[in-house]
Amino acid sequence: MALDMEHLLLQVQKPARYSGGELGSVMKDKKDVFIRFAFCFPDLYEVGMSHLGMKILYGLYNREEDTWCERVFAPDADMEQKMRENDIPLFGLESRDPIKDFDFIGFTLQYEMCYTTLLHMLDLAKVPLLSAERDEQYPLVIAGGPCACNPEPLADFIDIFILGEGEEVNIELNNLYREHKKRGYVKRDFLLDAAKIEGVYVPSLYDVTYLSDGRIEAITPRDTAPKKVRKRIIKDLDKAYYPETFVVPFTDIVHDRAMSEIFRGCIRGCRFCQAGFIYRPVREKSPETIDRQSHALCQSTGYEEFSLTSLSTSDYSRLEQLLPQLLEWAEKEQVNISLPSLRVDGFSEELAKRLNVLRRSGLTFAPEAGTQRLRDAINKNLTETEILETARRAFSGGWNAVKLYFMNGLPTETKEDIRGIAELGHKVVDEFYHLSDRPRGKGVTVSISVSCFVPKPFTPFQWEPQDTMEQLQEKQKYLLSEIKTRKISLSWHDAKVSFLEAVLARGDRRLGAVLLEAFRRGFNLDAWSEHFDFDAWMDIFDSLGLDPAFYANRRREKDEVFPWDHLDYGVSKAFLWKENQKAHESHTTPNCREHCSGCGAACFKGGICVEDGQTVVQ
Amino acid sequence: MLKTVRLLFSKTGRARFISHLDLNRTMTRAVRRAGIPLWYTEGFNRHPYLTFPAPLSLGYEGLAEIMEIRLEEDMPSDELVSKLQAVMPEGLCVFEAFEAQRKAGELKSAAYTLHFTCPADPVRELLAQPSIFVEKFSKKKVLKTVDIAPAFAGAVVEDVENGCKMTVTLPCGGEGTVNPSLFVTALKQKLGEDIPCHVVRTALFDPDGCPFR
Numbered sequence A: 001m002a003l004d005m006e007h008l009l010l011q012v013q014k015p016a017r018y019s020g021g022e023l024g025s026v027m028k029d030k031k032d033v034f035i036r037f038a039f040c041f042p043d044l045y046e047v048g049m050s051h052l053g054m055k056i057l058y059g060l061y062n063r064e065e066d067t068w069c070e071r072v073f074a075p076d077a078d079m080e081q082k083m084r085e086n087d088i089p090l091f092g093l094e095s096r097d098p099i100k101d102f103d104f105i106g107f108t109l110q111y112e113m114c115y116t117t118l119l120h121m122l123d124l125a126k127v128p129l130l131s132a133e134r135d136e137q138y139p140l141v142i143a144g145g146p147c148a149c150n151p152e153p154l155a156d157f158i159d160i161f162i163l164g165e166g167e168e169v170n171i172e173l174n175n176l177y178r179e180h181k182k183r184g185y186v187k188r189d190f191l192l193d194a195a196k197i198e199g200v201y202v203p204s205l206y207d208v209t210y211l212s213d214g215r216i217e218a219i220t221p222r223d224t225a226p227k228k229v230r231k232r233i234i235k236d237l238d239k240a241y242y243p244e245t246f247v248v249p250f251t252d253i254v255h256d257r258a259m260s261e262i263f264r265g266c267i268r269g270c271r272f273c274q275a276g277f278i279y280r281p282v283r284e285k286s287p288e289t290i291d292r293q294s295h296a297l298c299q300s301t302g303y304e305e306f307s308l309t310s311l312s313t314s315d316y317s318r319l320e321q322l323l324p325q326l327l328e329w330a331e332k333e334q335v336n337i338s339l340p341s342l343r344v345d346g347f348s349e350e351l352a353k354r355l356n357v358l359r360r361s362g363l364t365f366a367p368e369a370g371t372q373r374l375r376d377a378i379n380k381n382l383t384e385t386e387i388l389e390t391a392r393r394a395f396s397g398g399w400n401a402v403k404l405y406f407m408n409g410l411p412t413e414t415k416e417d418i419r420g421i422a423e424l425g426h427k428v429v430d431e432f433y434h435l436s437d438r439p440r441g442k443g444v445t446v447s448i449s450v451s452c453f454v455p456k457p458f459t460p461f462q463w464e465p466q467d468t469m470e471q472l473q474e475k476q477k478y479l480l481s482e483i484k485t486r487k488i489s490l491s492w493h494d495a496k497v498s499f500l501e502a503v504l505a506r507g508d509r510r511l512g513a514v515l516l517e518a519f520r521r522g523f524n525l526d527a528w529s530e531h532f533d534f535d536a537w538m539d540i541f542d543s544l545g546l547d548p549a550f551y552a553n554r555r556r557e558k559d560e561v562f563p564w565d566h567l568d569y570g571v572s573k574a575f576l577w578k579e580n581q582k583a584h585e586s587h588t589t590p591n592c593r594e595h596c597s598g599c600g601a602a603c604f605k606g607g608i609c610v611e612d613g614q615t616v617v618q
Numbered sequence B: 001m002l003k004t005v006r007l008l009f010s011k012t013g014r015a016r017f018i019s020h021l022d023l024n025r026t027m028t029r030a031v032r033r034a035g036i037p038l039w040y041t042e043g044f045n046r047h048p049y050l051t052f053p054a055p056l057s058l059g060y061e062g063l064a065e066i067m068e069i070r071l072e073e074d075m076p077s078d079e080l081v082s083k084l085q086a087v088m089p090e091g092l093c094v095f096e097a098f099e100a101q102r103k104a105g106e107l108k109s110a111a112y113t114l115h116f117t118c119p120a121d122p123v124r125e126l127l128a129q130p131s132i133f134v135e136k137f138s139k140k141k142v143l144k145t146v147d148i149a150p151a152f153a154g155a156v157v158e159d160v161e162n163g164c165k166m167t168v169t170l171p172c173g174g175e176g177t178v179n180p181s182l183f184v185t186a187l188k189q190k191l192g193e194d195i196p197c198h199v200v201r202t203a204l205f206d207p208d209g210c211p212f213r
């Protein structure tokens, strides 16, 4: 006998992940609804529910009276088994209706390793995976998020990619769909029309041809599709939609708190960091807006904590004005403020104490590289003196643990740079023991965490080869041998996962076949190490005659046509190449606030590029 | 000494999937949303005083559950109820507030109804046995065999549409608790298959058999 949902939920772990009904979740009367939208996060509830972008779009869509947006997450293995046994297709948490009957299925692509989960979810929804096999009786499958800047590996599966920020373009797309649905929706007509909206990329309207060695020859638009699709940005964040409430989960999630976005983009331009380029230009919210939105969110959700989110909290230009303003009500109402990615050094003792800066986040630094030479090459502006001084201050204040984040395999990295990681660790340890007022009776622990560099599209390193796994493992061994004290603990990311990320990040359409085969072999939730099977992945590449090293470990020529060359994120290829060359000379580039370097993002006519009136137009 | 306020609430529908731990968090946030001045413990890690004298198992519905809070300042009961009710998620409904009368330790028993998706006969047969042995974990996490027949002696079974319904009052509180799931387990043992069962806790009682207040 097939179980009904109520009984089924009693047989799985943490059923509150699938029950729906959380405070803030939106229920609508189906008879008033014309468009159904399934917002899918291709990972577990705990991860997806922590994601700010989803909360924004959920609120945004549901503000449209005739549109009902519901949440969908990847079910955990036990739930999936129960669903398959009882023939329950993937459903929206709010209505529990199968999403195969919706108008849209929308995915957010936050990391490459979610691609197999995405396919898995489509299958669980009983929707054909291939875009070409979905006719008018199936939902349109759309996707956005950072990985949409090179979505080519997913081009066969997704009907529409949204480039850049979604607040405006998603609604424009929804409006267009409404018109089409009213007069009888024909998929092909709709896609042609949609491609006229800026920020909308319809992959099926482009032909890709390859050279005999596997590189791309050309990407050619068909019909009326634009030659280049430019991403969208929100120019004025003070006027942009921001949710007044969040869905408040019952069960514990990764980031269970209110979140206030304080700015988008990053002034820095660290050369390995994709976010630093694809979200340009920097646009700040005013302290008044942040204060109002944060307070409203805490009151409507009851959260006892909120975080200020951005790529680099310390770079918010009016932090000294904002924080006391927030503290005024937060302290009264027993609300904690969390400040991720904050540089502790610039803070007054008093403010640091009121904010509990250290207690909440601990002392962490991300020097990324072990020597000043390499930090200059990657344009990471953090000096050894800054690190040691902040550490000293924290040790005097009773702290005895420091976390340091590094990357292995950065372009131009030498043995000396790797030794530099160990040396920096040792210096932090020494700093502790040289201090006369260090915490008594305690030792110091320095945790060094090392990830593997993954070259990404739209960064100055998009031309660079990734180190081979053997090279990375060699480097890890060498670093270990350079660590001379038990006070330092060392951990790394799996080079195999990073290798696959590198393949997918700069992959082309031919990888669609790899993903499809991975799906057929049952791969799912690859972002979770217990599910990830590297050898099986390599076997697939083998069987399809594709060489993953072609994507991950190959140095590209300056003028090679990239799979993402028809997508325009403002930042020009010429600028990125210049940055690449500067990296090889270990020359730094000033941040956008010091000096505009003419990256190309001024084309959006917003944010820092226009505020300072100093933009270099090229 | 601050007054302890007890709130009666129901937990039904989708809300029955909220675990006990999650319910604490959910209610704390609801009280905060309502702008009710909760009393916070002093010290380094301040937390609000908010407890449940009789935790309800995940998946059960409860019609008259109890939550205890302490407030910074007094608030009329009906204001407390209406403010809270305005901010509750689906399935949670606060309907009465009063000052605690009994000590939490004086909670004695609870009434349940169990809806089985099977005919009444096997349920009656099982109840008629002189002893019903099931295994359960003791507080110290060791598996032991217990006889639940005495606790279920007063159970009443009737036929309903799509199955049968058992009504039973079981020990619940400081002096010992018998979870109705033990009977579901025993029935599964007897029939050799899982019988979906929907459990509702309908009331909590003091030693006099009156609603616990």
Ligand code: SF4
Residues within 6 Å of the ligand: A280, A281, A282, A592, A595, A596, A597, A598, A599, A600, A601, A602, A608, A609, A615, A616
């Ligand atoms: S155009 Fe200039 S100011 Fe604008 S993002 Fe680029 S470098 Fe920064």
